[in-house]
Amino acid sequence: MSTTATAATFDPAEFRKALGTFATGVTIITACAPDGTLVGLTANSFNSVSLNPPLVLWSLATNSLSLEAFRGAEYWAVHVLSADQEELSGRFARRGEDKFAGLDLDEGPGGTPLLKNCAARFVCRTASQYEGGDHLIFIGEVLSFDRDESAPLVFHGGRYAHATRRDPADSKPRSAHLAGSFGEDFLGYLLGRSHFRFFAQIRPHLADAGLSDEEFYVLSSLTLKPTLSESDLSIGLNGVLDDRSQQAVQSLVGRGLARRSPEPSGADEGAAYELTESGRQCALRLIAAAKAVESQVLERLGYNDAQVLKSLLNRLLAVIDPEGKTLWDSASGPVSEPT
Ligand SMILES: Cc1cc2nc3c(=O)[nH]c(=O)nc-3n(C[C@H](O)[C@H](O)[C@H](O)COP(=O)(O)O)c2cc1C
Known part of the structure; x- marks a missing residue:
């Protein structure tokens, strides 16, 4: 390990970097606030929790402009972004603009805005909310989902990245006598x-x-x-x-x-x-x-x-x-x- 730190001493920037080694997909979470305002943000804290019952979670920073809207919304939707949706991710990561302007939307329960052309979508009903330090953790029961075959957008080390299938040949052990010779791997x-x-x-x-x-x-x-x-x-x-x-x-x-x-x-x-x-x-x-x-x-x-x-x-x-x-x-x- 190149860096070790304890809770009392560690530097927040280093902590972020260490967390960033965990490669994730990228989602946009949307909801319709009780007053009808549409809210949404880019989030990579999404994860699966349970298959039966079907539960997922994500966490929202308590300084988010959408905090009250998500707190009060009965439904929300998770959109797993596909590799070609980096621009959309950027749009929903910016604060204080009309993130939905010009987007072609489907409508979910309670008026939840649903984005199109994502790798997967999960429509959820809030099951529980927990405080978690400077974030609020939402657990949702999945009411419906859809998906397509597109490759996902990936986030790693604070940057967008690509996910690509490994060629089965990559993990084949190479015989020692071939290691130094000219061959198919050159x-x-x-x-x-x-x-x-x-x-x-x-x-x-x-x-x-x-x-x-x-x-x-x-x-x-x-x-x-x-x-x-x-x-x-x-x-x-x-x-x-x-x-x-x-x-x-x-x-x-x-x-x-x-x-x-x-x-x-x-x-x-x-x-x-x-x-x-x-x-x-x-x-x-x-x-x-x-x-x-x-x-x-x-x-x-x-x-x-x-x-x-x-x-x-x-x-x-x-x-x-x-x-x-x-x-x-x-x-x-x-x-x-x-x-
Ligand atoms: C890849 C990526 C992942 C993010 N993940 C989260 C997250 O899980 N939770 C969160 O609250 N903000 C997350 N953010 C930051 C929010 O998208 C950003 O603060 C957004 O502006 C919040 O919008 P709002 O204040 O309008 O709600 C992430 C941003 C990026 C680019």
Whole structure:
């Protein structure tokens, strides 16, 4: 253990951090106050208590603006948020605004507002309330519930997180003689094979347009800004392409898909290039085809795991390419998508 503390000495911030090691889901609890006001807040203190009778609990800070409303409400509803509801969680964690404005609601008993598209919902009747230090603990009898298959939003260490299924292969013991050898577990193999198989699905579209991978990279980078200098291009393609980008630019120019811009680029930035109209059409068609391939792959992976994968790849890039700049950081005036 890196930190030990006793009740007499411990620091509240450290106590919070220690509690935050317990990963939870995220819920929004709603009720209709006796005067008809709708109240709701984000809460991760939710937990199950009993299966028979069906009971759940959560606790509310005694300084909550909704304290009196929940104290007096006979019914309340717990909404377990799905992975794509982080924004809704943020909205219900802010005090003093109309949290329900513009939301499409169902109505539960006693006018309880019910949010839509959650991972699960439990409609409850208050069974007991207990004081618990600076919180009031509510125990509710579950009257009804529904759920869908969406992945849950997770809260851990004071931040939102992703939950993803573990691959059964992750827990398989690896034989000692394989531990030091090149194999299926090697990151380079997994990344390389993923890249190769993914691009194998895009390449037929490039072949139809008579373009190489390099030419496609340059062509698609040129959609990010009206003109790109040679130095912009090398930022954009840094880590994706080596000095083959110059050859690819010249080939695009030779085929009438790009041209040297009449606008001079800044000092030391080299020549500037822009797409011709046919280059723009070609780029948009190929990007749309590449995005369609991406959608099919990500749909099979599922929304949540797709988010997890992208988040981890971004973190990997931050580790192995910490100085890496991208054109996205400064891109302005991208070429619009086809309608
Ligand atoms: C992930 C997360 C979990 C939270 N859990 C609780 C909780 O269990 N109980 C609580 O009283 N507040 C909790 N809060 C804080 C409330 O959502 C926040 O204080 C809210 O503004 C209270 O609104 P109100 O004062 O309008 O009732 C949590 C906030 C977040 C972001």
